[in-house]
Amino acid sequence: MYTVYGMADSGNCYKVKLALAQLARPYRWVEVDSTRGGTRTPEFLAMNPNGKVPTLQLEDGSFLPESNAILWYLAEGTVLVPDTRLLRARALQWMFFEQYSHEPNVAVARYILRYLPENSPRRGELPRLQERGHQALAVMEKQLAAADFFAGQYSVADIALYAYTHCAADGGLDLGRYPALRAWLERVRAQPRHVALG
Amino acid sequence: MYTVYGMADSGNCYKVKLALAQLARPYRWVEVDSTRGGTRTPEFLAMNPNGKVPTLQLEDGSFLPESNAILWYLAEGTVLVPDTRLLRARALQWMFFEQYSHEPNVAVARYILRYLPENSPRRGELPRLQERGHQALAVMEKQLAAADFFAGQYSVADIALYAYTHCAADGGLDLGRYPALRAWLERVRAQPRHVALG
Numbered sequence: 001m002y003t004v005y006g007m008a009d010s011g012n013c014y015k016v017k018l019a020l021a022q023l024a025r026p027y028r029w030v031e032v033d034s035t036r037g038g039t040r041t042p043e044f045l046a047m048n049p050n051g052k053v054p055t056l057q058l059e060d061g062s063f064l065p066e067s068n069a070i071l072w073y074l075a076e077g078t079v080l081v082p083d084t085r086l087l088r089a090r091a092l093q094w095m096f097f098e099q100y101s102h103e104p105n106v107a108v109a110r111y112i113l114r115y116l117p118e119n120s121p122r123r124g125e126l127p128r129l130q131e132r133g134h135q136a137l138a139v140m141e142k143q144l145a146a147a148d149f150f151a152g153q154y155s156v157a158d159i160a161l162y163a164y165t166h167c168a169a170d171g172g173l174d175l176g177r178y179p180a181l182r183a184w185l186e187r188v189r190a191q192p193r194h195v196a197l198g
Numbered sequence: 199m200y201t202v203y204g205m206a207d208s209g210n211c212y213k214v215k216l217a218l219a220q221l222a223r224p225y226r227w228v229e230v231d232s233t234r235g236g237t238r239t240p241e242f243l244a245m246n247p248n249g250k251v252p253t254l255q256l257e258d259g260s261f262l263p264e265s266n267a268i269l270w271y272l273a274e275g276t277v278l279v280p281d282t283r284l285l286r287a288r289a290l291q292w293m294f295f296e297q298y299s300h301e302p303n304v305a306v307a308r309y310i311l312r313y314l315p316e317n318s319p320r321r322g323e324l325p326r327l328q329e330r331g332h333q334a335l336a337v338m339e340k341q342l343a344a345a346d347f348f349a350g351q352y353s354v355a356d357i358a359l360y361a362y363t364h365c366a367a368d369g370g371l372d373l374g375r376y377p378a379l380r381a382w383l384e385r386v387r388a389q390p391r392h393v394a395l396g
Contacts (some may be wrong), residue, residue, distance in 0.1 A: 049340050064287055073286075076283055095291075096266050
């Protein structure tokens with residue numbers, strides 16, 4: 001059985017929870033509070049030297065970090081990974097987009113507003129994060145105006161992008177201007193065995 | 199034949215050039231200067247709404263952005279992508295690490311020192327970028343002290359990480375403290391059909 005080292009309120013960790021639920025795989029969840037140093041202990045760094053959750057412990061005892069690599073590992077060979085080379089590359093295109101252009105803005109804005117005190121100097125980062133977050137959401141909107149999902153079918157790419165998009169308002173990002181994106185959020189929520197963040 | 203829209207001095211674009219050379223695939227290169235707005239024109243945004251190089255034009259005329267998704271597309275089914283599910287996930291683990299924990303620090307420090315004027319206020323970002331860049335290099339050193347490559351064999355993960363690591367000094371990051379990493383750079387350079395950045 002898999003063990004997920006994760007933080008329940010983290011979108012990156014939620015990706016793994018959602019994929020495991022939709023694939024109907026049993027797992028054990030070990031809660032690690034990264035906001036209180038839980039990913040910086042010697043014990044945790046021995047599992048993942050990069051000090052981040054989620055980290056998946058495989059059945060052979062080894063550890064796999066990086067949320068989107070975990071998604072690929074869990075879902076390869078299932079309906080959640082497309083079965084053509086081009087659509088697999090499209091899924092990865094959007095998963096790298098998510099980690100480079102989306103998460104560092106949308107998730108970090110959420111982190112600042114949700115976890116840091118109101119007088120944190122990091123609040124000064126919010127305008128830039130929100131501007132760049134909206135740029136990423138606009139790129140998604142363009143794709144979703146022309147297609148139901150990111151890689152031809154509901155896939156790990158949708159799971160990766162849903163994780164922090166559906167709670168973007170937590171970071172002060174209003175989704176009102178993105179009708180196609182909001183319709184996609186509903187399509188994702190309508191998938192079999194969907195579970196919520198948390 | 200593929201067309202690569204890229205900037206010759208960009209590590210992300212170099213990944214694609216190196217993979218195409220090692221796979222002995224013919225291609226056409228169209229130089230796009232992202233430092234002078236070349237990725238923000240209406241023509242370029244019609245190819246890649248996220249406005250970034252590299253972008254690969256496929257033989258069917260469609261466009262594939264995201265350097266690491268391009269690597270996967272080009273190399274799937276070849277010796278550059280591992281042939282077991284676990285090692286494929288390991289390759290992706292390190293490719294996501296590259297885009298999240300390495301490139302935004304190591305490549306951005308290089309960009310500031312190489313492309314911005316000496317009086318740019320962005321020089322103030324360098325200490326934090328270099329600190330985080332060294333954290334990423336230390337994670338790589340730990341892996342490379344125990345293994346020759348990142349995913350069991352020379353693969354797209356090594357190409358992805360070589361691109362900005364071998365020129366980390368351009369960003370003020372001294373590799374002197376990473377002997378295993380420096381030996382890995384030599385192993386990468388010794389692979390058949392290696393080509394240099396530029």
